[in-house]
Amino acid sequence: MIDGTDVLETVNLGKRYRRTWGLQDCSLTIPKGRVAALVGPNGAGKSTLLRMAAGLDHPSVGTLRVLGESPNSGNGNLKTRVGYLDQERPIYKSFRVAEMLRFGENNNPNWNMRVAEEHLAQLEIPLRSRINNLSGGQQAQVALTLCLAKEPELLLLDEPAAALDPVAREDLLRILMRQVADCESSVVLSTHALGDVAAICDYVIVLAHSRVVLSNDTEYVLESHRILSAVHDGNLLPPPGVSIINNQSSARGQSILVRVELPIDDAQWHVERPSLEEIVLAYLRSGSPGARDRRSPDDDGSGE
Amino acid sequence: MTQKPPTIAYRLDPRSGVAPYRQLVEQVRRALVSGLLREGDQLPSVRDVVTQITINPNTVHRAYRELEYLGIAEGRAGLGTFITAHPSAALRSSERGSIEKELKDRIVEARDSGMSEEQISELIALAYRQNGDVRK
Secondary structure (H helix, E strand, C coil), X not given: CCCCCEEEEEEEEEEXXXXXXXXXXXXXXXXXXXXXXXXXXXXXXXXXXXXXXXXXXXXXEEEEEECCECCCCCCHHHHHHEEEECCCCCCCCCCEHHHHHHHHHHHCCCCCHHHHHHHHHHCCCCXXXXXXXXXXXXXXXXXXXXXXXXXXXXXXXXXXXXXXXXXXXXXXXXXXXXXXXXXXCEEEEECCCHHHHXXXXXXXXXXXXXXXXXXXXXXXXXXXXEEEXXXXXXXXXXXXXXXXXXXXXXXXXXXXXXXXXXXCCCCCCEEECCCHHHHHHHHHHHCCCCECCCCCCCCCCCCC | CCXXXXXXXXXXXXXXXXXXXXXXXXXXXXXXXXXXXXXXXXXXXXXXXXXXXXXXXXXXXXXXXHHHHCCCEEEECCCEEEECCCCCCCCCHHHHHHHHHHHHHHHHHHXXXXXXXXXXXXXXXXXXXXXXXXXX
């Protein structure tokens, strides 16, 4: 669509490093206003995708649109609309927190100092502390605060809560969610913590072997997957209209995680609802492209 | 106005197969049945919920929209979301009483015939799932 209802749109996007592909055949759309999780094993292409979206890497093949624009067109405007944060936090260790804030203010036209100070007060991080003397968790929170104070329309976060203790991680995610509530920012974040995905993300993208194997609303993903189990010593055929994502069968029974189109009405199978974590794990294990499609295929969403 | 404690404190179970917004809707329903929430009560604002628990604000919006659709709550512009009276939203107490009695009788019957508590719960869960899985 032309009005930019998608914050990220890729078509057959690929990134080739010398011999290997960092990302391949990546076609996806992330609608505006979502908190989207990018999940996959290390090396699946999550960081590659985020870096390209942030304009830090150039695609080898395919097309990429961020907030309706190409990040590689040398368009400086996009830089202020997108906030990117990775593990190498752009904070100067010898600076005080207040100095980092002033540095941010001088370098960003849309800087919101009130938001930054509010977040830091909430986290009980004193403005006069030197970055050096803060814990790893606090440094991550300062880095995120700096990113949020730009009030970007889209936040690209590469494992924002990795290596944080549970309380620090929860604080960080809450601040992020408050920003989403206040500024209606869209978020794309990569993570290994599947519990976080279920709590805060409403869109999920699973990458495996450099490809997209699942990309949809979490609500739809939950509603369209079931675990079917049966006590049966042969090979009971699954009900019609389901696709098997993962099969875990024992000598006397079968247990399959399936994608369903219609409610299952088959007395031979016991039907349960899997958690989002179970579904994502099933896709990661199978690694096969299964539910790549979206609920309603866009009628030619290109909009030149 | 000073800060009042929220009328309801939501919980979110990320390991549940039930969509987060449905979990909130269920919690409001249960709070209505138990009397924790009453007609006219204001539900916590989206921002308050996001400050209390780690949750996507869109999920709270979605839950409140669903509660409005179900006739359990109504949004008042500029004020917030409030519980409305609706007899079908919460079970009427007489109805609830008779169902409770019926269930109790059956459970006693099952126990007397030698079933364990676990077997009985399993049976109830199974019956519930078989009839409850098809929605809308």
